[in-house]
Amino acid sequence: MEGDAQRSRDLLVAHPFSEQIERxxxxxxxxxxxxxxxxxxxLWTTFGEDSHGDPKQRVWAAAPVRIQHFDPESWATADDFFLHLDKxxxxxxxxxxLRVGRAGDRLNLVIAHIAIDAWGARVLGREFDSALTAFALGAEPELLPAGAQPLDQALWERSPAGRRNDDSACAYWRTELESRPAEYFPAARRPETVRYHEASLTSPAADLALRLTAATLAVPMSAVALAVGALVLAHMTGRDAVxxxxxxxxxxxxDAKEIVGSLFRDIVFTLDASGAPALSDLAVQAQRHVLRSGMRGQFDLLRFHETKAAASRSRGLLLRPGVSFNFRPFEDTDDSPGVPPAxxxxxxxxxIRSTWAMVPATREHWNAHDLHIRVSPAVDGLRLVAVSHEEALDEEALRRFLYGMEAVLVRAAATGDTTTDLDHVLGCVADRPDTAYTQVGASWLDLRETERLLxxxxxxxxxxxxxxxxxxRARVTTQDDDLTPxxxxxxxxxxxxxxxxxACPALFEIRRMGDGGGRAVTDEVVPRIVTGPGTERNHSGPADEAERVLHRAVMAANGLASVSMTDNYTEASGRxxxxPNVCDLVARAGYSGLSLADFEGPRCLADVAAGMQRADDSAGPTK
Incomplete structure (x- = not known):
């Protein structure tokens, strides 16, 4: 589900799953x-909100499906008609x-992603095939009784057992997010728009190599693909924590396995490719990470974002999602390893039979990911797709990355050697980060940007x-006796x-000029050195009209008696x-300029208010 938080939630839209059935x-x-x-x-549920503004599912009474038929007087071709339904x-x-279109013997089903995920789509597809076959033979379909429904899952999530599961999951994710690299591709200052490139490599050799290697190592193909991607990326960038x-x-x-609904979650983990590990070792590490994260993969999505925002505030960093990875075999493939070449x-x-394609670059705003990798075994070969913006990997780097994945897979399968010399196989040495970047924890950050902001x-x-x-550490000199960490x-x-x-320094040391060597701050309220997340939270009320508007909106939307403007939204107990309710209240008070991104980072509410604009004021932010 997507939608700008400052718009009315009646305008929320959903990306669709689209399936076309021929003849x-x-x-x-x-x-x-x-x-x-x-x-x-x-398939007959709407997703709105209750009287308090909380998300609410509403299951309607079942009714006949409305099928939209192709009208040649309205559409040039049936494909144009189906594209309209899809978009x-x-x-x-x-x-x-659910939206259904028909043109002759072609039926097009479009289902909003909020109502179905890939797993649920496969369940629906199996049942459709079974029903269709039975009707064609003049029989009634023999389907298992319908089991749990999405509302049953929602009720379990709100039960005591579900709450305990959620608490455990959020505690796990907080620990993971506290140590995770803030981002993988260092970019201290980014332009507002950037060109994205999409490259794809379809390789029969890589497909066979992936199957053989997975069978040899006794791990899933997805774990091998993850490990190969991490090895090549770490070699190309010189950054080992991926x-x-x-x-x-x-x-x-x-009872959730046969639910036709949208239950999927996004999980995060970090692979350690330091010390040039063998592909076999990294594949096992990848599988362990996926399983450990997957065990905590059933969680309240909104609580996860609150946990992420709290970790972001604690670390003083905006946590980006990292490298997006998706492994999805096509339906007409199997898992058999195949016969290796002689x-x-x-x-x-x-x-030599591999085919390469590069989609023309598009210029657009930053999306959630710097790099998206999609690996799909298919009948014509392993489809390796990578989408990246030019600030992370440009066209040539994408080519090296995908052909590098193919080379590592083939080398491991052909020789049985999983301790591959990447310099030899990839034909290149690592592109080490700019010397201005410093490794702070697991993150590579440009300290010049930290200095500029201070x-x-x-x-x-x-x-x-x-x-x-x-x-x-940050050592700051000043002539202001009131400056605090x-x-x-x-x-x-x-x-x-x-x-x-x-990077937010863990320690600040303030020295005043002109007092014989720099006398440090020593009063009891503000110590001379303040350690990272231990910064004292002093309650602060709103200081101007914009802050007062946001202050009232956060309290009213969340039912809070008080809110400190020096806290970020999550620290202030905002849910x-x-x-969206906060944004609506701010808009009613005559201000605009808020989006979801304003609430997920480490900025405090006073700084969020500074970015708000009067609806009738084009001069810019209020501060």
């Missing part, structure tokens, strides 16, 4: 469709999430940053967003389910 016998297809709709409540956004608060972001089915509970020259001949404080005369015993940290966090990444 469909009439009327068996429509009978099969009617049967499935009767079985699965998700038109769903109004999920009032419209059923943070991944992966979609998980979240079907651990037995020798390396036969592997080389097989590699110098924005009017009382700062000079800044010196140093990394001592893995701790980033808390004020410096606040200035720094105010400048961090999706286009400006900086993510109420962010």
């Amino acid at each position: 469909l016998p009439f009327p068996w297809g429509e009978r099969a469709l009617e049967l499935l709709v009767q079985r699965h409540e998700a 038109t956004p769903f109004r999920i608060s009032e419209e059923w999430p 943070p991944f972001h992966m979609t998980w089915a979240a079907r651990q509970r037995a 020798d390396e020259s036969s592997w080389a001949e097989l590699r 110098r924005l404080h009017p009382a700062v005369h000079d800044v010196e940053l140093s990394l001592e015993d893995s701790t980033l 808390a004020a410096l940290r606040q200035t720094l966090l105010a400048g961090i967003d999706a286009c400006h990444m900086a 993510w389910s109420r962010i």
